[in-house]
Amino acid sequence: MGGGGHNILSKVAFLIIVAACLVSVGYSGGTETPPDSVGRVAEPLAGTAWDLVAFRADNGSVATPLSGAEPLIIFGDSGTLSGSAGCNLYSATYRINGSGIKVEPVAVTAAYPAKAQALMQQESRYHELLVAAASYRVEGDRLIFYGPSGRELLIFARSGEPASVPLLGTEWQLARYSTTGSTVASPVPGTGVNLTFDPDGTLSGSAGCNAYSAPYLVNETGIAVERIVATKASATEPAGIMEQEAAYLALLRTAAGYRIVGDTLAVIDGNGRAILFFKAEG
Structure with missing residues (x-):
């Protein structure tokens, strides 16, 4: 499969919004989520999808992801998240407590093997930062993950649905x-x-x-x-x-x-x- 196919599939991969949440809704971190009519507490990020726009590089600087291989994250409604790290697909469980977030070690598929060194490095760093996240905040159309010291680790933009390729008629x-x-x-x-x-x-x-x-x-x-x-x-x-x-x-x-x-x-x-x-x- 060629590089274009990798980008197409990895860009989605789980591109994906959870069915139980039919409309993407933004929440601000740091607030408690009230229980629903049957007493269940909904995850604040459930049903949302985000594209990575910046991340903390190894040297401490803020870097932008590789063009055409931007990581994507999708939050499920049962404490699961999934997405693409740029080439390979990943999934993990997560927990939210107020503004705190904990992502468990990430499981990565080998369906789309990363061959380019820069892409492999980006994926490795992205997984490392995801697991290192200690808190989060939603600011408008931005989702920010912070480390234990309060330093920004990952910055995402809300993933919008393009009008150029409609579901119907395609x-x-x-x-x-x-x-x-x-x-x-x-x-x-x-x-x-x-x-x-x-x-x-x-x-x-x-x-x-x-x-x-x-x-x-x-x-x-x-x-x-x-x-x-x-x-x-x-x-x-x-x-x-x-x-x-x-x-x-x-x-x-x-x-x-x-x-x-x-x-x-x-x-x-x-x-x-x-x-x-x-x-x-x-």
């Missing part, structure tokens, strides 16, 4: 899909799995062998796919096409949210896990 070509755990796989070459959302509330496409369609409901960042109907053809070539098709349709049924970054669509499930990655066809 033909989305499957680029990666989740298999087990944090593992992602590329589609079988030549299978041409795609997806289109029509304004009439119907999605459709090819699952590789069979055509499929389903009603859907969509919100700013949330999506629900109703019963999927597919044709009944079968194929033996290329190898693995039917297994991939079954996996793809099963994942699509669990869709609960989505995020568009650049020309890439990431679909997430109800646990905030990125499960499908599509590229817009020009």
Whole structure:
């Protein structure tokens, strides 16, 4: 896979907003979050996504991330966060107490291996700073992580959804899909799995062998796919096409949210896990 593909997928990767939080809402750190109607306390950052704009370099200076490989962070609604460090995808659990934040050691996938030295260094530093964060604050469209001494470590800008690549009316070509755990796989070459959302509330496409369609409901960042109907053809070539098709349709049924970054669509499930990655066809 070429460098352009890495940037496309890593930029999203989890690009992703959690389905239970259908609208991104900003909160200010340092305030207590009241419980909801059933007594649960919502995480202040849950359902938000942010792009890194600056970070504390090894020498203490403030640096900007590499162009086209800016890290992204998405906060789930169950104490999980995920994103891209510029090339590789990562996930971790986190806890918030007032303005304090604690990120546990980060788990990193090797789906998109970083080869350039500068990119590897950025990823390593980003993970180091993420785990070192002790407090945070949201200031307008900025999210700032501070170290134990109060020094700024990471500065993010709220991730906005581009209008140039709309969800509806765009033909989305499957680029990666989740298999087990944090593992992602590329589609079988030549299978041409795609997806289109029509304004009439119907999605459709090819699952590789069979055509499929389903009603859907969509919100700013949330999506629900109703019963999927597919044709009944079968194929033996290329190898693995039917297994991939079954996996793809099963994942699509669990869709609960989505995020568009650049020309890439990431679909997430109800646990905030990125499960499908599509590229817009020009």
